Amino acid sequence: MTTPSDKATSSASPPIPRPAVKNSRTFNVHTKGLHSSLLNDFYYRVMLANWPQFFIGAILVYLCINAGFALVYFYGGDMILNARPNSFIDAYIFSFQTSTTIGYGYLLPKNGVTHAIVMVDVFSGLLFVAVLTGLVFARLAKPRASVLFSKQVLVTQHCGQTTLLVRLANGRKRSTIVNCRVSAVLMMEDRNPESVFERRFIDLKLERDNIPIFSLTWTLAHTIDEQSPLYGLDKAAIESYGTILILTLDGIEDIFAQTVHTNYIYEAQHFLFNKRFASILSQHKDGNRMIDYTRFHDVEESD
Structure with missing residues (x-):
């Protein structure tokens, strides 16, 4: 994959087509030559x-x-x-x-x-x-997973290391997703030295990609070290590669006892640096823990 500086010197190459994300769930791409039958579909x-x-x-x-x-x-x-x-x-x-x-x-x-x-x-x-x-x-x-995904992806210091963070929450109060598993894939686009358009899918290793019971909140973390595809990339570099983060979640919904799955897609503009998620945990007056979902998407300046 070429570096951003190399891309600047190859201005003769045609621009790279970037896929637009529709409703943070799928790609909004025009197709040509693909015909679908109404009866078959x-x-x-x-x-x-x-x-x-x-x-x-x-x-x-x-x-x-x-x-x-x-x-x-x-x-x-x-x-x-x-x-x-x-x-x-x-x-x-x-x-x-x-x-x-x-x-x-x-x-x-x-x-x-x-x-x-x-x-x-x-x-x-x-x-x-x-x-x-x-x-x-x-x-x-048909069971449907109701999962909240944070609107932003944070790249910040976490436990002394540069880390990518995404916050999740179960959107149903009395529902639990059992054996919940999340996978994170990074999609990066560029032209190779022969000016051929390439799209690469790279697995992101999460600190923890599964939990036995998903009923409250969950913060996904990926350490950006020398083995990470994001190592050394700043905001401009992430945008230059048309970086897209794809999260998929699946598990067993306890009410229906059936497998549910959902996904969320983050574009390059959703990456924020040197921010942290606002705290949403507090103690209720009856002594129990309370989660404030009104602040779920809020971010603050990192110390």
């Missing part, structure tokens, strides 16, 4: 959507299904008893009542062809409800 997209998107999508799909059968009834001629002539609204209401098996008794199938279409309409309605129920259950049954 349907379950993945449904599970990835948030709840408003999920329900809005379900409502739109249901309305479109009813509209499709309503068009069949509407253009099929005189198919619905007691329906107004050339009324798409009546055809749509009949389709809605059929798919939901309501049947108020006013709009009725008029002939055998209509009865055949009604059977398909009812089946599609029952199938939609079954699929929707399964998707809702799958989303509710």
